[in-house]
Amino acid sequence: MDSGNNIEILDNGDGEFIRRHIGPSIADQKEMLNELGFQDIEQLMKATLPGNIKLDLPLELPAPVSEQRTLAKLRTFADRIKPTRSLIGTGYYPTITPSVIQRNILENPAWYTAYTPYQPEISQGRLEALLNFQTMVCDLTGMEMANASLLDEATAAAEAMVFCHKITKSQSDVIFVSNSCHPQIIDVIQTRAEPIGIRVVIGDEQENLLNQAFAVLLQYPSTNGGIQDYSQLTKDIKSNGGMTIVAADLLSLALLKPPGEWGADVVVGSSQRFGVPLGFGGPHAAFFATREEYKRSIPGRIVGVSQDANGDVALRLALQTREQHIRREKATSNICTAQVLLAILASMYAVYHGPDGILKIAKRVNILAKILAEGIKQLGYTIETAAFFDTIIVKTEDWTHSVLEAARVEGINLRAFDDKVGISIDETCDRELIERLWSLMAFDSVQQPSFESILASKVGSAIPSALERKTEFLTHPTFNSYHSETEMLRYIRRLSDKDIALDRSMIPLGSCTMKLNATTEMIPITWPEFSKIHPFAPKDQVEGYIEMIAELERMLCICTGYAAVSLQPNAGSQGEYAGLLAIRAYHRSRGNVERDICLIPSSAHGTNPASATMCGMKVVVVNCDSSGNIDIADLREKTDEYKKSLAAIMVTYPSTHGVFEDGIKEVCEIVHNAGGQVYVDGANLNAMVGLCQPGRFGADVSHLNLHKTFCIPHGGGGPGVGPVAVAEHLAPFLPGHRFGHSENYKVGPISAAPWGSAGILPISWVYITLMGARGMLSASQIAILNANYIAKKNK
Amino acid sequence: MQTILQKKINKHFPVLYTGANGCVAHECIIDLRKIKETTGIDVEDVAKRLVDFGFHAPTMSFPVAGTLMIEPTESESKAELDRFLEAMATIRNEIKAVENGELNVDESPLKFAPHTANSITQSTWDRKYSRKEAVFPSTTKPEFKYWPPVERIDNAFGDRNLVCSCPPLENYEFGS
Numbered sequence: 017m018d019s020g021n022n023i024e025i026l027d028n029g030d031g032e033f034i035r036r037h038i039g040p041s042i043a044d045q046k047e048m049l050n051e052l053g054f055q056d057i058e059q060l061m062k063a064t065l066p067g068n069i070k071l072d073l074p075l076e077l078p079a080p081v082s083e084q085r086t087l088a089k090l091r092t093f094a095d096r097i098k099p100t101r102s103l104i105g106t107g108y109y110p111t112i113t114p115s116v117i118q119r120n121i122l123e124n125p126a127w128y129t130a131y132t133p134y135q136p137e138i139s140q141g142r143l144e145a146l147l148n149f150q151t152m153v154c155d156l157t158g159m160e161m162a163n164a165s166l167l168d169e170a171t172a173a174a175e176a177m178v179f180c181h182k183i184t185k186s187q188s189d190v191i192f193v194s195n196s197c198h199p200q201i202i203d204v205i206q207t208r209a210e211p212i213g214i215r216v217v218i219g220d221e222q223e224n225l226l227n228q229a230f231a232v233l234l235q236y237p238s239t240n241g242g243i244q245d246y247s248q249l250t251k252d253i254k255s256n257g258g259m260t261i262v263a264a265d266l267l268s269l270a271l272l273k274p275p276g277e278w279g280a281d282v283v284v285g286s287s288q289r290f291g292v293p294l295g296f297g298g299p300h301a302a303f304f305a306t307r308e309e310y311k312r313s314i315p316g317r318i319v320g321v322s323q324d325a326n327g328d329v330a331l332r333l334a335l336q337t338r339e340q341h342i343r344r345e346k347a348t349s350n351i352c353t354a355q356v357l358l359a360i361l362a363s364m365y366a367v368y369h370g371p372d373g374i375l376k377i378a379k380r381v382n383i384l385a386k387i388l389a390e391g392i393k394q395l396g397y398t399i400e401t402a403a404f405f406d407t408i409i410v411k412t413e414d415w416t417h418s419v420l421e422a423a424r425v426e427g428i429n430l431r432a433f434d435d436k437v438g439i440s441i442d443e444t445c446d447r448e449l450i451e452r453l454w455s456l457m458a459f460d461s462v463q464q465p466s467f468e469s470i471l472a473s474k475v476g477s478a479i480p481s482a483l484e485r486k487t488e489f490l491t492h493p494t495f496n497s498y499h500s501e502t503e504m505l506r507y508i509r510r511l512s513d514k515d516i517a518l519d520r521s522m523i524p525l526g527s528c529t530m531k532l533n534a535t536t537e538m539i540p541i542t543w544p545e546f547s548k549i550h551p552f553a554p555k556d557q558v559e560g561y562i563e564m565i566a567e568l569e570r571m572l573c574i575c576t577g578y579a580a581v582s583l584q585p586n587a588g589s590q591g592e593y594a595g596l597l598a599i600r601a602y603h604r605s606r607g608n609v610e611r612d613i614c615l616i617p618s619s620a621h622g623t624n625p626a627s628a629t630m631c632g633m634k635v636v637v638v639n640c641d642s643s644g645n646i647d648i649a650d651l652r653e654k655t656d657e658y659k660k661s662l663a664a665i666m667v668t669y670p671s672t673h674g675v676f677e678d679g680i681k682e683v684c685e686i687v688h689n690a691g692g693q694v695y696v697d698g699a700n701l702n703a704m705v706g707l708c709q710p711g712r713f714g715a716d717v718s719h720l721n722l723h724k725t726f727c728i729p730h731g732g733g734g735p736g737v738g739p740v741a742v743a744e745h746l747a748p749f750l751p752g753h754r755f756g757h758s759e760n761y762k763v764g765p766i767s768a769a770p771w772g773s774a775g776i777l778p779i780s781w782v783y784i785t786l787m788g789a790r791g792m793l794s795a796s797q798i799a800i801l802n803a804n805y806i807a808k809k810n811k
Numbered sequence: 812m813q814t815i816l817q818k819k820i821n822k823h824f825p826v827l828y829t830g831a832n833g834c835v836a837h838e839c840i841i842d843l844r845k846i847k848e849t850t851g852i853d854v855e856d857v858a859k860r861l862v863d864f865g866f867h868a869p870t871m872s873f874p875v876a877g878t879l880m881i882e883p884t885e886s887e888s889k890a891e892l893d894r895f896l897e898a899m900a901t902i903r904n905e906i907k908a909v910e911n912g913e914l915n916v917d918e919s920p921l922k923f924a925p926h927t928a929n930s931i932t933q934s935t936w937d938r939k940y941s942r943k944e945a946v947f948p949s950t951t952k953p954e955f956k957y958w959p960p961v962e963r964i965d966n967a968f969g970d971r972n973l974v975c976s977c978p979p980l981e982n983y984e985f986g987s
Binding site for chain 1: 827966
């Protein structure tokens with residue numbers, strides 16, 4: 017054995033992962049290249065990519081790192097995250113993911129590597145789980161029809177706004193938003209309303225409700241925990257021709273009269289507290305429920321029951337013609353991705369606990385909150401919230417800072433206001449915590465309240481009897497059959513056995529990039545440091561999280577050649593929307609308000625025109641020639657015609673036809689010369705990393721799909737992450753967030769959480785770290801080799 | 812193996828678009844519109860037949876109606892690509908049987924796909940192809956076999972009779 021071999025044997029395994037990620041062995045690659053008539057991979061790249069965009073130098077990413085060392089590196093970030101008991105509430109609550117669900121769904125590739133159930137025959141398992149989700153949402157909200165989830169509570173509320181605007185007979189363009197909605201919901205509503213000409217009026221619905229609003233948005237219970245009887249209010253709204261949207265807490269509805277029973281037209285909310293980890297903001301499944309008469313206008317996907325050729329019950333996505341693939345610029349929503357994996361987690365939580373279990377959890381939360389409130393009153397504080405489910409606001413006045421600090425010393429986060437604190441109780445709370453809260457709030461040496469005596473005193477109900485739930489829920493046998501762990505385990509297995517996911521075979525879906533989701537990439541997402549963090553936790557507790565995110569942003573800038581990235585968008589559609597908003601804000605900042613034309617090639621994905629419409633842009637279609645490329649002559653004609661009003665072009669590269677168009681640089685130049693910005697849809701980035709960079713060949717903005725190119729699994733149709741990447745001049749117009757880096761921003765938030773689905777960002781960080789510059793390049797090259805091999809051999 | 816495969820396949824599926832040098836990027840569109848015109852077999856039939864081989868179908872009719880868009884990604888091994896190619900070649904031969912007039916289109920396994928365990932274990936079997944061809948087409952090995960739980964789903968029926976929450980359990984009664 018020569019010494020060279022010895023050194024190789026003794027290396028630390030860095031780079032080893034590349035050959036685990038890439039399917040064909042070196043020998044196979046040679047054979048395949050040979051069959052295609054190429055000497056080496058370089059030659060194939062030369063034949064595939066236009067010379068004028070190809071990168072000469074490797075990406076400035078670090079060298080690849082072994083799986084073990086990568087996790088150790090990530091650990092150094094995790095060590096600087098302090099999981100703290102967060103009683104901040106505001107739409108996010110600590111919860112217990114039942115272990116049988118965590119291991120057999122969240123950590124199981126049979127579930128997380130599945131694709132959206134567009135091929136229903138091989139998706140019956142996840143379709144059943146989603147049907148359970150819809151049933152659970154309908155039961156708890158008291159509504160007739162629910163979709164299979166949306167991205168988060170705030171975007172669900174925004175979808176509801178657009179939905180009502182479309183179907184209402186009211187001529188009004190005003191939505192009235194209750195000032196007791198969660199602040200992030202109000203912020204996202206404002207971002208989404210303005211470009212499409214909807215005016216948002218925020219106020220107290222009991223005092224100055226606007227009569228002429230086309231819709232009213234209420235929070236139930238309110239962000240401050242209060243519960244109000246809205247039955248008369250919804251009647252008044254209705255008689256004025258308006259619709260009522262209610263953002264509701266799913267768990268509270270086990271005890272509270274559901275909005276469907278007091279007149280709501282749409283109910284939205286988050287199912288996060290049904291066993292879905294906080295994840296520093298996401299991913300979580302939001303829900304959207306309404307009345308059956310509005311079924312054709314419901315955004316997102318809906319699972320429906322049908323039958324197969326033999327007449328047996330079979331499930332599939334219903335009413336698909338509503339979706340933006342078909343409706344394009346007429347679409348009112350650009351939503352494609354749902355949050356399937358998370359919706360399934362939440363539905364399984366309901367299957368696992370059943371109606372009695374859910375009721376018990378809700379009662380326990382409510383009783384603990386009542387006892388807490390009673391004790392705090394005994395300590396001499398005033399409780400602002402009269403009727404409540406889980407959240408109370410305590411008037412702490414001059415003591416506010418001291419209370420917040422004392423809580424932090426105890427490892428507890430409370431919601432901070434100027435002169436009061438908010439405390440939200442969740443299913444992880446117990447007597448010990450309540451007593452700790454009392455003792456840290458007892459500044460004068462008043463007597464510590466007694467848990468027993470408060471409990472024995474049968475404190476009056478915190479829920480008015482008119483608002484108590486009287487109806488049953490989760491009555492279907494599915495929610496009443498699997499309460500032993502063995503039964504639950506087998507139910508989960510029985511469903512996943514019906515499906516094809518990546519753990520069974522190749523899923524060769526064009527434009528979806530169903531690549532390996534490596535186990536090492538997935539492991540950190542259930543580390544408590546990443547999974548148990550409230551999105552609005554104080555910054556000093558999450559330094560490691562923010563540094564990991566910042567490093568991922570840098571990596572993505574290097575991969576794309578852009579100057580800045582926002583990870584806030586929690587789906588590709590949202591990244592598109594954020595990118596177009598940035599373009600819009602940029603033009604406006606330069607006084608070019610009239611620039612509102614968005615050119616879109618006829619071959620574009622249906623999401624593109626839908627996103628442009630949501631930004632208030634007008635879509636003009638550019639033709640493609642017979643070989644599928646953008647018709648340059650037509651492009652010149654259109655840019656001439658709209659020289660004064662051109663905002664942007666949206667192109668996909670490589671094209672949706674699967675080709676590196678030679679003319680891409682020319683397309684960019686033509687549009688820039690006409691004063692437009694170039695949006696390159698990054699859905700196909702998997703063919704470009706290390707080979708060319710949209711930020712270098714002339715594009716101004718792209719969204720990327722971390723669930724395609726950067727290994728976040730598809731989860732059966734979500735979660736996704738759709739970061740938006742921009743050139744320097746657009747960086748100031750990336751979406752901000754009141755709980756993000758800075759409170760000063762030019763474009764408002766487009767997601768509920770500052771970093772969107774932060775909880776799954778470690779997946780992409782791990783992938784890029786494992787692969788390094790060399791591996792990322794190799795991935796793109798072999799993706800192209802494999803496609804050409806298929807193309808050639810299929811001919 | 813490859814050469815045998817190639818011999819078996821005369822003409823497969825045309826690739827719709829390529830770049831200047833005849834190459835595709837990371838995905839390719841194969842065009843089935845001609846086949847549909849001459850035989851009545853469409854992308855959905857091919858997609859559902861792939862299920863009998865244990866494959867999830869490629870993207871259907873995007874961005875061009877009547878085509879399949881295939882993206883294998885870098886993570887798939889040559890063995891898996893070849894398994895897929897073999898399935899596609901077998902399907903091409905099944906289409907050929909219709910082209911040649913050996914089978915009417917409504918007798919083709921492509922139209923009955925996917926095949927469930929239930930459907931092939933009925934006492935009567937009046938199809939023009941064998942039970943084995945139905946569920947173990949070509950060289951599909953038992954250890955690779957995926958059994959779809961349902962036959963082809965009628966989309967329109969469900970939209971006409973809209974039910975979007977759990978149906979009563981009696982509806983699931985086997986063969987009801």
